[in-house]
Amino acid sequence: MKVSGSKPEFAVRINDESCSKCAICYSSCPFEAIKKDPETGKLLLEIEKCQVCAICYSSCPAKAIDIIYYDMNSLTSYLEKAKDEYKSDSLVIKCKGSAPDFEDVEKLFGISEFIPLSVPCVGRIPAEILLKAISTIRIKAIYILACDEDYCRFERGSLIARLRVTAVNALLEQLGYGKELIRFRQRSLKVKADRNKCISCGNCVFYCPYNAARLENGAATFDLELCRGCGLCVTLCPALALDLEHWEGDRISTIISNLSQKKTPPNILVMRCQWAVFPELGEEFDSNIHIIDMPCAARVDPLHIMEAFWQGIDGVLIVACHEEDCRSKRGSKEARRLTTALKKTLSQLGFEERLHFCSVAPRYPESFQEELRLFKERIENICSQEVRQ
Amino acid sequence: MIVTAQKPLDEILDFLSPYNSILIAGCDGCTQPPRGLREARTLAQLLELGGKLRGKKFNFKAMTMPKQCDSYLTLAALQPQMKDMEAILSLACGLGVQTIAQVLPDFHVFPTQNTLFIGAEIREDSTLEERCAACGDCLLASTGGICPIARCAKSLLNGPCGGSQHGKCEIDPEKDCAWDLIIKRLEKLGRLSALDEIRPPRNFGEVMRPGRVSG
Numbered sequence: 001m002k003v004s005g006s007k008p009e010f011a012v013r014i015n016d017e018s019c020s021k022c023a024i025c026y027s028s029c030p031f032e033a034i035k036k037d038p039e040t041g042k043l044l045l046e047i048e049k050c051q052v053c054a055i056c057y058s059s060c061p062a063k064a065i066d067i068i069y070y071d072m073n074s075l076t077s078y079l080e081k082a083k084d085e086y087k088s089d090s091l092v093i094k095c096k097g098s099a100p101d102f103e104d105v106e107k108l109f110g111i112s113e114f115i116p117l118s119v120p121c122v123g124r125i126p127a128e129i130l131l132k133a134i135s136t137i138r139i140k141a142i143y144i145l146a147c148d149e150d151y152c153r154f155e156r157g158s159l160i161a162r163l164r165v166t167a168v169n170a171l172l173e174q175l176g177y178g179k180e181l182i183r184f185r186q187r188s189l190k191v192k193a194d195r196n197k198c199i200s201c202g203n204c205v206f207y208c209p210y211n212a213a214r215l216e217n218g219a220a221t222f223d224l225e226l227c228r229g230c231g232l233c234v235t236l237c238p239a240l241a242l243d244l245e246h247w248e249g250d251r252i253s254t255i256i257s258n259l260s261q262k263k264t265p266p267n268i269l270v271m272r273c274q275w276a277v278f279p280e281l282g283e284e285f286d287s288n289i290h291i292i293d294m295p296c297a298a299r300v301d302p303l304h305i306m307e308a309f310w311q312g313i314d315g316v317l318i319v320a321c322h323e324e325d326c327r328s329k330r331g332s333k334e335a336r337r338l339t340t341a342l343k344k345t346l347s348q349l350g351f352e353e354r355l356h357f358c359s360v361a362p363r364y365p366e367s368f369q370e371e372l373r374l375f376k377e378r379i380e381n382i383c384s385q386e387v388r389q
Numbered sequence: 390m391i392v393t394a395q396k397p398l399d400e401i402l403d404f405l406s407p408y409n410s411i412l413i414a415g416c417d418g419c420t421q422p423p424r425g426l427r428e429a430r431t432l433a434q435l436l437e438l439g440g441k442l443r444g445k446k447f448n449f450k451a452m453t454m455p456k457q458c459d460s461y462l463t464l465a466a467l468q469p470q471m472k473d474m475e476a477i478l479s480l481a482c483g484l485g486v487q488t489i490a491q492v493l494p495d496f497h498v499f500p501t502q503n504t505l506f507i508g509a510e511i512r513e514d515s516t517l518e519e520r521c522a523a524c525g526d527c528l529l530a531s532t533g534g535i536c537p538i539a540r541c542a543k544s545l546l547n548g549p550c551g552g553s554q555h556g557k558c559e560i561d562p563e564k565d566c567a568w569d570l571i572i573k574r575l576e577k578l579g580r581l582s583a584l585d586e587i588r589p590p591r592n593f594g595e596v597m598r599p600g601r602v603s604g
Contacts, residue, residue: 199417199425199455206512238423239453240430303427306434310441337515348398349439 007365010047011068011278012057018064019043025056025065030155051325052278052362053154054124058164068365069278070119075129078281079137082115090114091133094145095122096274096293097153097229098187100246108185109143120278120362122146123157130168134177142182151188151228153275153327158186189245189295190227191234195219197241204233204242209329230328231299235338247295249303255292256307262288265383268376269308272319273297275327278362289372297321298331302342305355315354315379319368322359332359353382390421390510391482392517393502395432398439401478404499405436405447408475413501414467414489415453416481421510421517424480424502426453432480432501450474457485464492471496507539525600526591531583533574540567546588 014025014034021041026034033049034056036042057067083089092105092114099105102116119125122144133139144165152158165184172181191212198220204213205220212226213233220233220241234242234249243249261267267288274293285291290313294300297320305316318339326332339357346352356375360367405411415429422428429451440447454466457479467477467489476497479486482504489498506519522539528546529536538544542552542560548568552559556569575581 197426199423201423201425203423238425238427239417240426303430303434306431306438309438310434345395345398345435349435349442351438 007068009364009366010050011052011363011365012045012047012050012054013066014043014045015064015066016042018062020062020064022061024059024061028055028059028156028160030055030157047363050363051154051275053121053157055121055154055157055160058124058126059160069280069362070124072126072129074281075117075125076132076137078117079115079129079133079139082117083137083139086113086115088113088115089138089140090143091117091139091141092143092145093117093119093122093125095147095152095158096120097147097151097295098145098189100293100295104246105143105145108145109183111141111143114143115139120274121152121154121157122161123152123154123159125161125164127164127168130165130182131171134172134181135175140181144182144184146184146186148186148188162186188227189229189247190224191222191229191231192243192245193220193222194241194243195221197239199239199241201238203236203238207232207236207330207334209331228328230296230331231294232296232328232331232334235299235301236334244295244299247299249301252292252301252304253307256304256313257311259290259308259311259313260287261312264288266314266376266379267312268315268317268372268379269313270317270319270372271297271300271304272317272368273321273327273332275325276319276321276360276362277368289376296326296328296331297335298328300335300339302338305342309351309354314383315356315375317372317375318355318357319371320357320359322361325361353378390419390508390517391484392421392505392508392519393424393482394505396501396503398435401432401499401501402436402439402443405440405476405478406445408497409446410448410473410475411450411478412467412470412474412476413449413451413478414457414480414485415451416457416479416485417453418456418458418481418485420480420482420485420502421508426451428480429453432478453480457481458488460488460492463488467493528588532571533578533580533583535567535571535574537567537571540565540570546591547584 023036026036026043031049031051033046035044054067057065090111096118106112146158146161149158162184165182169180169182173179200215200218202215205215210226210228212223213220231244234244270291271294273296300318308316320332320335323332336357343352343355346355358371360371413429413433415425417425433449433451437447452470455462457463477489478499478501479489480501486498486500507521508517509520510517519539524538537548541548542558549566553566553569556566558564558566575583
């Protein structure tokens with residue numbers, strides 16, 4: 001069922017009329033979602049394979065690709081507005097994969113006042129936007145925080161962003177704007193292990209989708225070169241000996257305990273994989289809907305779900321990618337298994353309906369909103385029945 | 390591994406009705422699934438929620454220890470935690486509960502688990518399967534390393550029985566016929582002749598309960 005209004009059925013579309021058939025999209029798509037008709041040269045998008053990384057969008061010289069999220073117009077208008085709002089002429093663009101928030105940006109880049117822009121992969125930012133930001137919107141410096149290239153959830157996004165920044169910097173210098181106006185850094189957020197707490201159960205060794213964990217001298221040891229920061233091992237560690245950089249369990253607990261709940265129910269917590277839903281710029285929800293973006297549904301911890309219920313949250317919605325889209329191999333599958341197990345236990349308290357797991361994909365722009373709407377209805381029903389009783 | 394299953398929350402909440410301050414003691418030993426700190430905290434949260442629904446407020450303290458069946462280690466881990474505590478909930482197998490009862494005779498200790506069997510974790514299927522019956526008279530040398538006592542529904546010494554169907558047991562088509570596994574394995578090893586000899590009934594007089602080993 002479609003919500004009335006607005007968005008197209010799919011998030012990406014190739015516009016045949018403006019397409020010059022250069023096939024840059026075909027060769028740059030990391031997921032082989034764009035096919036080339038051998039006879040006509042026409043480019044065809046296989047939406048089922050598309051992960052909406054927007055590398056094609058940001059690379060298309062003919063601007064023949066339409067995209068819903070972070071397109072040129074919305075980025076431009078965001079920057080124009082944000083320049084006044086934040087009273088700053090520095091722009092920080094970060095990939096969600098490399099930082100959940102802007103907390104340590106000050107330390108990383110040595111700036112304290114800036115316009116924040118958080119995107120799912122910096123490879124989606126077209127060179128035109130960087131040029132426009134400097135030349136037209138009068139931003140003085142751009143700082144980009146990308147993921148390490150072997151950590152990029154869209155395989156080539158970080159690499160493409162790095163090459164693009166080099167080219168744009170050279171161009172800006174030639175045009176006389178100045179040298180190195182765009183600064184580019186890469187990093188990854190990985191597992192942290194406390195060997196003293198490890199009980200050698202081997203869960204991390206078995207479940208790590210990247211074979212990064214092994215037991216050495218009676219405790220878990222991680223090869224951080226291999227770790228991709230999905231957080232599955234953290235969620236499955238029975239000894240609470242593991243944590244994920246910048247996604248620390250305590251940090252998530254603090255967010256949950258600080259949720260400002262409305263007095264009238266329902267209060268709903270959505271823990272969503274940051275690759276399953278691409279929020280629009282300036283995304284806003286009713287004040288009783290609380291959103292926490294997660295590095296992967298695999299890091300949705302039953303302990304955090306229980307904390308939310310204890311805080312008085314009426315319903316918890318877990319939003320994951322479809323299993324075949326999971327950016328961390330088995331993260332979505334394991335998240336579903338863990339949620340199902342917790343639901344079974346919660347059924348003993350009559351709470352199972354208050355927890356729901358769903359899979360969505362950014363390629364279907366309405367899918368998350370639709371799931372949220374249905375869940376909200378369900379929780380509203382539960383709450384109103386409670387009031388009657 | 391000792392395989393346990395958590396008791397219904399209502400049953401645990403009933404145990405706790407006379408108490409307010411309760412220590413939840415995990416065990417990092419061999420219980421499967423692991424019943425360590427994460428489980429202790431999760432159970433505390435579930436019981437708090439359950440208490441809330443019953444209109445009762447608990448004060449839980451969740452902790453864990455290396456192995457609850459070790460009386461020395463258990464006493465050392467629990468003693469400093471017991472101030473203001475009224476009762477203990479154990480996440481360990483039946484051994485852990487009894488060890489706590491022994492080392493802290495002044496406290497009431499309750500199990501949160503039903504202890505099921507000695508089993509192996511089949512991680513690929515997220516299941517736990519009984520593999521050893523602790524029978525006291527190990528046959529594994531002649532059965533290709535597969536135990537018919539623990540894994541055959543009838544604990545047959547000379548199998549299979551007529552209920553073996555396509556490698557599965559007639560009592561549950563989800564379960565493998567242990568004797569089918571044994572024969573296939575011995576065949577593969579070229580040791581089928583190990584089954585030529587008929588095994589006589591076992592001398593149960595050798596296996597005295599309760600078991601005790603000295604020294």
